[in-house]
Amino acid sequence: MTEELDLIRNSVSRLFKENAEKKILDQAEQGKFPKNLWKTIKNAGYHEAWYGTGTDNLKIALVIAQESGRYSIPLPIVETMIARKLTHECEIDLAEDIVTISNPQSYDNLDLRNNILSGNVKGVPFGRFASKVVLSINEKLIIAPVTNTHMATNMAGEARDELSWNDCEIFVGDTLHPNEILLYGALMRTAQICGSLQHALEMSINYSTEREQFGRPLHKFQSIQNYLAKIASSKAIADSALLRATENPSESNIAAAKACASEAAGEVAALSHRIHGAIGFTYEYSLHHITRRLLSWREEFGAETWWHKNLGEIVVDRGPDKLWDLIVS
Amino acid sequence: MIGKILTMSSMLSFPPVRLTEDSLNLRAELREFISESRKILDWKPRSNFMSTFSSEFSKMLGSNGYLGITWPSQYGGQDRSALDRFVITEELLAAGAPVAAHWVAERQSGPLLIRYGNEKQKQVILPKIASGECYFSIGMSEPNSGSDLASIRTRAENTGQSWKITGTKVWTSNAHKNHWMILLARTSPPSEKRHEGMSQFLIDLKNDKMQINPIPNMLGQHEFNEVVMEEMEIPLDRLIGQEGNGWQQVTAELAFERSGPERFLSSYNVLLELIKVSGNQQNTEMRKAVGKIVSRLMALRTMSISIAGMLERGENPDIAAAVVKDSGNDFEQQVIEITREVLAIEPICKSKNSQEYESLMADLILQLPSFSFRGGTPEIMRSIIARGLGVR
Numbered sequence: 001m002t003e004e005l006d007l008i009r010n011s012v013s014r015l016f017k018e019n020a021e022k023k024i025l026d027q028a029e030q031g032k033f034p035k036n037l038w039k040t041i042k043n044a045g046y047h048e049a050w051y052g053t054g055t056d057n058l059k060i061a062l063v064i065a066q067e068s069g070r071y072s073i074p075l076p077i078v079e080t081m082i083a084r085k086l087t088h089e090c091e092i093d094l095a096e097d098i099v100t101i102s103n104p105q106s107y108d109n110l111d112l113r114n115n116i117l118s119g120n121v122k123g124v125p126f127g128r129f130a131s132k133v134v135l136s137i138n139e140k141l142i143i144a145p146v147t148n149t150h151m152a153t154n155m156a157g158e159a160r161d162e163l164s165w166n167d168c169e170i171f172v173g174d175t176l177h178p179n180e181i182l183l184y185g186a187l188m189r190t191a192q193i194c195g196s197l198q199h200a201l202e203m204s205i206n207y208s209t210e211r212e213q214f215g216r217p218l219h220k221f222q223s224i225q226n227y228l229a230k231i232a233s234s235k236a237i238a239d240s241a242l243l244r245a246t247e248n249p250s251e252s253n254i255a256a257a258k259a260c261a262s263e264a265a266g267e268v269a270a271l272s273h274r275i276h277g278a279i280g281f282t283y284e285y286s287l288h289h290i291t292r293r294l295l296s297w298r299e300e301f302g303a304e305t306w307w308h309k310n311l312g313e314i315v316v317d318r319g320p321d322k323l324w325d326l327i328v329s
Numbered sequence: 330m331i332g333k334i335l336t337m338s339s340m341l342s343f344p345p346v347r348l349t350e351d352s353l354n355l356r357a358e359l360r361e362f363i364s365e366s367r368k369i370l371d372w373k374p375r376s377n378f379m380s381t382f383s384s385e386f387s388k389m390l391g392s393n394g395y396l397g398i399t400w401p402s403q404y405g406g407q408d409r410s411a412l413d414r415f416v417i418t419e420e421l422l423a424a425g426a427p428v429a430a431h432w433v434a435e436r437q438s439g440p441l442l443i444r445y446g447n448e449k450q451k452q453v454i455l456p457k458i459a460s461g462e463c464y465f466s467i468g469m470s471e472p473n474s475g476s477d478l479a480s481i482r483t484r485a486e487n488t489g490q491s492w493k494i495t496g497t498k499v500w501t502s503n504a505h506k507n508h509w510m511i512l513l514a515r516t517s518p519p520s521e522k523r524h525e526g527m528s529q530f531l532i533d534l535k536n537d538k539m540q541i542n543p544i545p546n547m548l549g550q551h552e553f554n555e556v557v558m559e560e561m562e563i564p565l566d567r568l569i570g571q572e573g574n575g576w577q578q579v580t581a582e583l584a585f586e587r588s589g590p591e592r593f594l595s596s597y598n599v600l601l602e603l604i605k606v607s608g609n610q611q612n613t614e615m616r617k618a619v620g621k622i623v624s625r626l627m628a629l630r631t632m633s634i635s636i637a638g639m640l641e642r643g644e645n646p647d648i649a650a651a652v653v654k655d656s657g658n659d660f661e662q663q664v665i666e667i668t669r670e671v672l673a674i675e676p677i678c679k680s681k682n683s684q685e686y687e688s689l690m691a692d693l694i695l696q697l698p699s700f701s702f703r704g705g706t707p708e709i710m711r712s713i714i715a716r717g718l719g720v721r
């Protein structure tokens with residue numbers, strides 16, 4: 001499977017790289033939905049890569065998530081993947097829809113009676129572009145139409161909208177624990193962060209090779225080499241934690257993965273800017289497409305402290321004698 | 330350029346590893362052995378791998394077939410995989426077993442001899458390491474050569490009948506207890522190409538004519554030594570590998586040294602204690618601290634076993650190993666600092682009444698400065714990583 005995954009990664013990476021022009025990223029930030037790119041992705045089937053029951057589907061989905069993060073693809077690929085996965089046993093046909101998910105951490109006053117929903121949710125990724133959103137209320141899977149939208153964005157200019165319902169009729173499905181949405185969201189964001197860390201590392205290496213000061217390339221300075229090594233190490237930790245969660249997506253592994261990725265996101269964003277100097281702070285130069293995503297994604301679906309607490313509770317409840325089994329399992 | 334960089338940075342990728350049924354059985358078996366040995370030898374758990382030197386324990390491990398298992402059977406090994414060995418090392422460290430006696434010999438000296446040693450060296454020494462009876466020191470550092478190892482001055486001269494060695498090694502851990510030392514020395518004078526002209530030798534610490542002088546460490550303990558050799562003569566067949574090939578051999582040796590679980594488990598006992606205390610209190614900050622430590626530990630362990638997989642496939646993961654060593658050292662330090670933030674405790678040395686935990690903490694806090702040096706300093710690890718990224 002490792003070799004197959006590498007092949008998949010190469011083709012996904014090529015597709016994203018060819019299509020993620022700076023112009024598209026800039027326009028997406030102005031609110032323009034990149035329709036053609038979405039069509040391309042749909043044709044490739046990326047948005048439903050996790051759909052179905054194949055055991056390797058998750059691995060493939062995470063590769064796609066990682067590469068989409070690497071190229072800052074401004075589209076609800078992972079959200080649709082998760083929504084399709086969660087609803088795959090429902091009798092509703094969502095094949096043509098853009099579907100998103102809502103993080104249970106940002107539900108506000110949701111009230112569900114029979115199948116009538118009222119209340120608000122915040123920070124819904126790409127809410128305004130989606131036709132439906134998947135939630136978990138009273139431990140039931142809910143599919144609600146996107147109706148009232150108050151537009152908001154994260155620090156990277158990605159749509160994170162507030163949705164509201166007022167006595168709205170919705171679809172109520174089978175049991176769905178809210179934790180599931182949160183865990184899946186965290187796992188996908190972890191993969192996106194890892195992809196983005198890769199790009200930040202590549203840009204920082206390139207820039208430090210091209211830019212000269214005091215008559216030599218920046219990378220000849222030991223401090224700069226240190227920053228690059230630190231970026232590579234933080235990335236290696238996040239990658240390893242993601243690898244664990246990919247092989248065995250248990251709650252504790254996902255918690256560790258998102259915590260490590262969120263920590264790395266902050267460190268790498270800061271160091272990449274340090275290496276780039278003023279040019280990295282300009283809108284023209286694309287570093288910010290990466291770093292603003294890193295800084296946003298590290299908070300979404302649980303920041304590191306949230307997952308530290310979650311993992312800490314799991315570990316303390318099990319007690320010291322069972323820690324080692326958790327580490328080596 | 331981009332192409333080059335991409336291949337460089339993909340060197341730092343960590344492929345997944347699946348343990349076989351055999352490895353899992355080995356783990357279970359070993360756990361039993363460890364608790365059995367504790368009953369018999371009554372050792373105290375200490376997760377720093379250099380803390381307890383117990384030849385009884387090492388021999389017990391050896392006679393039960395847990396040492397040198399990756400080596401060819403003709404030299405006392407069992408032809409098993411590097412992953413099986415990984416399982417053994419991590420179980421020993423997590424249990425805090427007293428592994429200091431055989432650790433270096435089994436980890437790096439044996440593998441070095443298998444790769445470069447002559448037949449006689451292999452036949453005489455390897456089976457003894459595998460049975461837990463034969464221990465090794467590392468003779469690299471000198472008074473004027475630390476990180477800059479290529480600047481060593483110890484000289485070995487071929488007189489036709491013997492090698493005549495003159496020079497001083499320092500920080501030689503357990504030279505006063507071990508049987509052999511692998512010495513790095515110059516066999517031709519330094520030239521333009523500073524990595525050439527060095528060779529490695531087997532030194533018999535019990536019988537060769539040298540002075541071993543203790544250097545007490547800042548805790549007042551005698552662990553490392555100064556080893557002074559003045560025109561010390563050793564037989565010609567003590568040369569390891571090829572004359573002049575010393576640098577390449579040392580580099581290979583160091584890759585075994587850097588990526589193992591001993592690089593991030595030294596403060597594991599403190600973590601266990603923190604979890605125990607947290608269990609008795611409804612304190613969110615403590616749980617956060619536990620989660621922060623455990624999340625990193627999980628990542629490091631996955632990285633380290635992935636490197637064991639690379640070693641098993643015959644790859645040379647020296648850059649990845651430097652990442653484990655550097656991040657592992659940071660982590661060991663963090664465990665102490667994070668724990669201090671949530672657990673008010675005054676570390677106590679050598680008091681009869683001191684709680685186990687208080688003295689554990691004191692010992693680790695004082696040992697910590699040294700953890701980052703053994704096996705190469707953080708700065709040197711970072712420059713190895715930078716080289717791997719193609720920027721040096």
Ligand SMILES: Cc1cc2nc3c(=O)[nH]c(=O)nc-3n(C[C@H](O)[C@H](O)[C@H](O)COP(=O)(O)OP(=O)(O)OC[C@H]3O[C@@H](n4cnc5c(N)ncnc54)[C@H](O)[C@@H]3O)c2cc1C
Nearest residue numbers: 467468469470475476500501502699702703704705706708
């Ligand atoms: C507990 C312990 C056990 C040891 N056991 C052994 C042993 O058994 N055998 C053995 O041979 N050695 C042993 N050592 C020695 C160890 O390998 C050295 O301490 C290590 O290589 C560093 O050398 P140094 O101490 O001379 O420091 P130096 O090399 O003098 O370094 C001092 C400081 O300068 C920095 N520095 C040096 N060069 C550079 C550079 N190019 N760029 C940036 N910064 C730099 C270092 O990172 C460090 O921070 C042991 C050390 C310890 C602490």
